[in-house]
Amino acid sequence: xxxxxxxxxxxxxxxxxxxxxxxxxxxxxxxxxxxxxxxxxxxxxxxxxxxxxxxxxxxxxxxxxxxxxxxxxxxxxxxxxxxxxxxxxxxxxxxxxxxxxxxxxxxxxxxxxxxxxxxxxxxxxxxxxxxxxxxxxxxxxxxxxxxxxxxxxxxxxxxxxxxxxxxxxxxxxxxxxxxxxxxxxxxxxxxxxxxxxxxxxxxxxxxxxxxxxxxxxxxxxxxxxxxxxxxxxxxxxxxxxxxxxxxxxxxxxxxxxxxxxxxxxxxxxxxxxxxxxxxxxxxxxxxxxxxx
Numbered sequence: 153x154x155x156x157x158x159x160x161x162x163x164x165x166x167x168x169x170x171x172x173x174x175x176x177x178x179x180x181x182x183x184x185x186x187x188x189x190x191x192x193x194x195x196x197x198x199x200x201x202x203x204x205x206x207x208x209x210x211x212x213x214x215x216x217x218x219x220x221x222x223x224x225x226x227x228x229x230x231x232x233x234x235x236x237x238x239x240x241x242x243x244x245x246x247x248x249x250x251x252x253x254x255x256x257x258x259x260x261x262x263x264x265x266x267x268x269x270x271x272x273x274x275x276x277x278x279x280x281x282x283x284x285x286x287x288x289x290x291x292x293x294x295x296x297x298x299x300x301x302x303x304x305x306x307x308x309x310x311x312x313x314x315x316x317x318x319x320x321x322x323x324x325x326x327x328x329x330x331x332x333x334x335x336x337x338x339x340x341x342x343x344x345x346x347x348x349x350x351x352x353x354x355x356x357x358x359x360x361x362x363x364x365x366x367x368x369x370x371x372x373x374x375x376x377x378x379x380x381x382x383x384x385x386x387x388x389x390x391x392x393x394x395x396x397x398x399x400x401x402x403x404x405x406x407x408x409x410x411x412x413x414x415x416x417x418x419x420x421x422x423x424x425x426x427x428x429x430x431x432x433x434x435x436x437x438x439x440x441x442x443x444x
Contacts, residue, residue: 163392165429166229166266167417168201169410170355170403176371181411192223199414200432201229201266203355203401208233208271211253217260227433229266231353231399232258239272243279244293255298267302267353267399269329274308283312287320294324304329304353310336315344322348332380332406334359339387351397354388356413358406367408374408378416385420 172195178184182191195202204220206212220230235254238247258265280286290305297303305321306329307313313328321328328348330339332355339346346352358375366374384400391398402413421429 163395163397165388165392165398165400166201167414167429168199168203168229168231168399168401169414170203170357170401171205172202174370174404174410176369176409177411180371180409189223192220196224196228196432198411198432200227200430201231201399201401203231203233203269205233207254208236211235211250211257214257214260217257221261221264224264225433226263228264229399230261230264231266231269231401233269233271239270244289248296251296255301265301267304267327267351269304269306269353271306271329272308283309283314283317286312287317291320291324294321294326297324297326302327302351306331306353306355308333308336313337313342313346318344318346318348325349327351327353329353329355331355331357332384333357334362338383340383347391347394347396350395351399352391354384354398354400356384356400356402356406358403360405363405363408370404370409372409373412373416375406377407377413378420381413381417382420385417385424385426389421389424389426 172192173188178186182194186194192202204212224230232254235250237250238244238254242250255268258268275286280289286309304327307317308331318328326348328346330346330352332338356377358377363375388398388400400417402410402417404410407413407416418429
């Protein structure tokens with residue numbers, strides 16, 4: 153497992169994108185003639201983790217998951233979104249079968265299984281009157297989760313983010329997802345410690361509606377996120393110094409081209425003089441499309 157050694161603290165920062173395919177990536181990230189079945193292997197030569205978005209819509213076939221594992225090197229991690237039937241449709245009630253099926257499929261990744269994300273939507277008062285009503289639903293569900301997994305919870309009701317939620321997640325050893333998304337607070341704005349376990353999950357999402365008004369082809373950066381990424385670089389460095397393992401994922405909606413967002417993050421990291429980040433655990437060495 154790659155480590156970044158900072159003084160007497162060993163921790164690591166894993167960088168990846170939300171999904172490993174998108175409209176516009178052929179020719180901008182992937183070589184134009186690269187076969188689709190070779191894209192994941194190529195991706196893993198540049199990044200150390202990927203967030204799989206498709207599992208949110210349906211539990212994948214066992215063969216698909218086995219192929220993911222076969223096409224990536226040891227030390228690579230897959231973050232999986234829990235199916236929306238759990239988080240959006242049944243909202244944690246009566247979903248034991250779906251959760252069991254999903255975890256059995258996820259287990260096929262073996263040591264390459266990274267965090268599992270429960271991404272909740274914004275809940276109107278017609279669904280949950282307040283955060284306590286949601287917590288009353290959440291806590292019994294968390295108590296049923298099996299040990300041996302890294303679970304993370306994403307909340308999109310801004311006012312629900314408080315010390316009570318953090319302590320609840322801390323009690324059950326669940327990570328609170330840290331978002332860079334329109335209408336959600338920056339971690340620096342939070343009045344409590346958002347780190348609830350010895351690892352955390354960061355998502356750079358941006359404003360989907362605003363950027364899709366400009367483009368739906370994700371082949372280049374169209375928004376300057378230098379200021380935001382500089383703050384995130386400093387924040388992630390403090391997490392590493394604290395000994396917090398961090399999984400961080402860039403979405404195309406953040407700036408226009410997720411691989412370029414990660415490249416900019418890496419450049420800012422180097423410019424700050426921070427210790428080198430671990431290289432992706434590639435089977436082979438291949439020149440990056442993003443020269444330093």
